Amino acid sequence: MRWFWFDRFTEFESGSHATSVKNVSLAEEQVHDHFPGAGTMPNSLILEGLAQTSGMLVAEYYDFQERVILAKVPRLRFHLRAVPGDTLIYRAKIDSIEESGARVSVTSHRGEELQAEAEIIFAHLDRHAEQRQLFEPNDFAKLLRTFGVFEVGRKPDGSRIRMPAHLAEAEARYRSQAQA
Amino acid sequence: MPTQDEIFHKVQSALVDALGVDEDEVKPEATLVGDLGAESIDFLDIVFRLEKSFDIKIPRGELFPEDILTNADYVVDGKINDAGLEQLKKRMPFADLTGFEKNPAVQDFATMLTVQDMCNYVASKVDGKA
Structure with a gap:
C-alpha cells in the first residue's frame, strides 16, 4: 500500500494551479501516535501532501510522461498545528516549469488561517538514463481517478483534462488480461 | 537597463534564497560549488530565480x-x-x-x-x- 497524503482535488488547471483537500482524522495512526495524548498531523506529512498535490500538477503538464521527483524544499514554514477534525486546504501554483523541472509555491489553510507555506523544486529524471518506472501505469491511472483529476481538471481553454493515451492503453491492457 | 551593482544584488539575493547562505558570503569571487556549497539540484533553483528576477529566459545548457x-x-x-x-x-x-x-x-x-x-x-x- 502507498500512503496518500491528500484526499482529493477540488480544482486543477493544467500548467497553472491546483487545490486539494486533506481531512485530518484521529483514526489515522500517524495522527494519534505522533504526540501520544495530543493528536497532531505531523508537519512532515503535511509537506508530503503539498508535494503530492503539486507533483501531480507538474506531472500533468507533460501528460504524465516525465518522472517527477521532489528535489528540494528551499522554503518551508508552519504557522499552526493541524489537529483531528481539521480540514486542510492545499493550494499549489506553478511559478516556473520546463523540460528539466519545475518550481511551485504551495500553501495549506485551515479555514481562513494560513497553516503552512513552502516553495518546492521538482526535477524531471532523465528519461533516457534509466528505464525504471516510478509507477506501474495501470496503478497510476487508478490513482489519478481516485484523486479526481479528471472530474475537476481543466485545460487553460476550459476543456476537460482526459486520461492520456498511454495510461488509457495500460488500463485497457490490464482489463483484458483480467478477463482472460 | 540595470547597473552592474543592481545585477550583483539581485544575483546575491537569488543565491541567498536558493543556497541558504549569508549575504556577506556571496562575494564576486566566491565559487558557487566550492565556497557556497551549491549542489547540482541548486542550479535548477538558481536558474528559476534568475529568470523570474530579471525576466529573462535561460535555455538549458547555456549557463552549464x-x-x-x-x-x-x-x-x-x-x-x-x-x-x-x-x-x-x-x-x-x-x-x-x-x-x-x-x-x-x-x-x-x-x-x-x-x-x-x-x-x-x-x-x-x-x-x-x-
Missing part, C-alpha cells in the same frame, strides 16, 4: 554546457581537449576559464563558476533583451 562536457569529441580521459576548450569559450564568454584551462578536468568544471561569472552571464542576457 553539459553537452560539451559529455561529448566524446571534446573529452579525452576525463579532460577537455583544445577543441572542447574553444567550444566552451565560445559558449561561455561570460566565464573566466583561465584557471580551468591549466588542468581542464571535467569533474572540476562545475567548481570553477563564480558569482561574478553568473553576474556577467545575466548582464549579457539583460543586454540582449534591451
Whole structure:
C-alpha cells in the first residue's frame, strides 16, 4: 500500500494551479501516535501532501510522461498545528516549469488561517538514463481517478483534462488480461 | 537597463534564497560549488530565480554546457581537449576559464563558476533583451 497524503482535488488547471483537500482524522495512526495524548498531523506529512498535490500538477503538464521527483524544499514554514477534525486546504501554483523541472509555491489553510507555506523544486529524471518506472501505469491511472483529476481538471481553454493515451492503453491492457 | 551593482544584488539575493547562505558570503569571487556549497539540484533553483528576477529566459545548457562536457569529441580521459576548450569559450564568454584551462578536468568544471561569472552571464542576457 502507498500512503496518500491528500484526499482529493477540488480544482486543477493544467500548467497553472491546483487545490486539494486533506481531512485530518484521529483514526489515522500517524495522527494519534505522533504526540501520544495530543493528536497532531505531523508537519512532515503535511509537506508530503503539498508535494503530492503539486507533483501531480507538474506531472500533468507533460501528460504524465516525465518522472517527477521532489528535489528540494528551499522554503518551508508552519504557522499552526493541524489537529483531528481539521480540514486542510492545499493550494499549489506553478511559478516556473520546463523540460528539466519545475518550481511551485504551495500553501495549506485551515479555514481562513494560513497553516503552512513552502516553495518546492521538482526535477524531471532523465528519461533516457534509466528505464525504471516510478509507477506501474495501470496503478497510476487508478490513482489519478481516485484523486479526481479528471472530474475537476481543466485545460487553460476550459476543456476537460482526459486520461492520456498511454495510461488509457495500460488500463485497457490490464482489463483484458483480467478477463482472460 | 540595470547597473552592474543592481545585477550583483539581485544575483546575491537569488543565491541567498536558493543556497541558504549569508549575504556577506556571496562575494564576486566566491565559487558557487566550492565556497557556497551549491549542489547540482541548486542550479535548477538558481536558474528559476534568475529568470523570474530579471525576466529573462535561460535555455538549458547555456549557463552549464553539459553537452560539451559529455561529448566524446571534446573529452579525452576525463579532460577537455583544445577543441572542447574553444567550444566552451565560445559558449561561455561570460566565464573566466583561465584557471580551468591549466588542468581542464571535467569533474572540476562545475567548481570553477563564480558569482561574478553568473553576474556577467545575466548582464549579457539583460543586454540582449534591451
